[in-house]
Amino acid sequence: MNTKRLAALFALCLLTAFATYSSDTPDFDRILTQIDELGNFSGRDFSCVYTIVSEKPGEEKSVTQARVFRRDETDQFVLLILQPQVQRGQGYLKADENVWFYDPQSRKFEKSTLRENVQDSDAQNSDFNRNSLAQDYEVTAWESGTLGQFPVYILDLKAKHQNVSYDRMKIWVRQDISIVLKEENYSVSNRLMRTALYPKYTVVEDKYLPSSALIIDELNKGERTQFSMKDATTAPIPDYVFTKAYLERVNS
Numbered sequence: 001m002n003t004k005r006l007a008a009l010f011a012l013c014l015l016t017a018f019a020t021y022s023s024d025t026p027d028f029d030r031i032l033t034q035i036d037e038l039g040n041f042s043g044r045d046f047s048c049v050y051t052i053v054s055e056k057p058g059e060e061k062s063v064t065q066a067r068v069f070r071r072d073e074t075d076q077f078v079l080l081i082l083q084p085q086v087q088r089g090q091g092y093l094k095a096d097e098n099v100w101f102y103d104p105q106s107r108k109f110e111k112s113t114l115r116e117n118v119q120d121s122d123a124q125n126s127d128f129n130r131n132s133l134a135q136d137y138e139v140t141a142w143e144s145g146t147l148g149q150f151p152v153y154i155l156d157l158k159a160k161h162q163n164v165s166y167d168r169m170k171i172w173v174r175q176d177i178s179i180v181l182k183e184e185n186y187s188v189s190n191r192l193m194r195t196a197l198y199p200k201y202t203v204v205e206d207k208y209l210p211s212s213a214l215i216i217d218e219l220n221k222g223e224r225t226q227f228s229m230k231d232a233t234t235a236p237i238p239d240y241v242f243t244k245a246y247l248e249r250v251n252s
Helices: 003-024 028-039 244-248
Strands: 045-055 062-071 075-085 090-097 099-104 110-114 137-146 150-161 167-172 180-186 194-204 207-217 226-233
Touching: 028 137, 062 226, 075 244, 099 226, 110 167, 137 167, 137 207, 150 180
Parallel strands: none
Antiparallel strands: 045 062, 045 226, 062 075, 075 090, 090 099, 099 110, 137 150, 150 167, 167 180, 180 194, 194 207, 207 226
């Protein structure tokens, strides 16, 4: 076989291998975008009530109930504590790229973050905010696998910027529908900080939201938080709800 025919055959093999690789490789940008789209309410408001149960070794379970208001179009949310009575009226507000915590006893607002834990649980403000994976992360590695009965894509994510709760993440995404079943959160030094499991989803109109979750603190063994959702609705929310004045007024 002459040199030209060998070169042509080699080129054909490369093209075939590339085509096979391309057809077998998921479209990562599309998967992250689909996760966001399936969990966000563009053009609609959303609200619900969460029950957050925190467990710590040697302590009684701590139960918090909170109402969450979201306006994903403008990336605003309010988390208002309903129970326990001693913390009733405390709340978080995200607006204009800032997160604020309000304490009705002191009547003062303090600067907060999406990473701040809610009522000393392992749940964070970011767990109740809109999804923004496509905006915040890029996929650096992947593999196929199974989780329970579901075929999944296991994706390693690296943050595109610093305005995120975690620099690195690993997520298990169902292959038939782009929802996250498991998530691991890592520090900049690649230390596992917490693991989140999302065993159940509920459909609210055309969106998929975790109706229950288990968050495991990987730094403090035995600490875990479960939360469940109820009373989900897309009824319009008045503009004044997404203001500091609302948190002050609702407690007056």
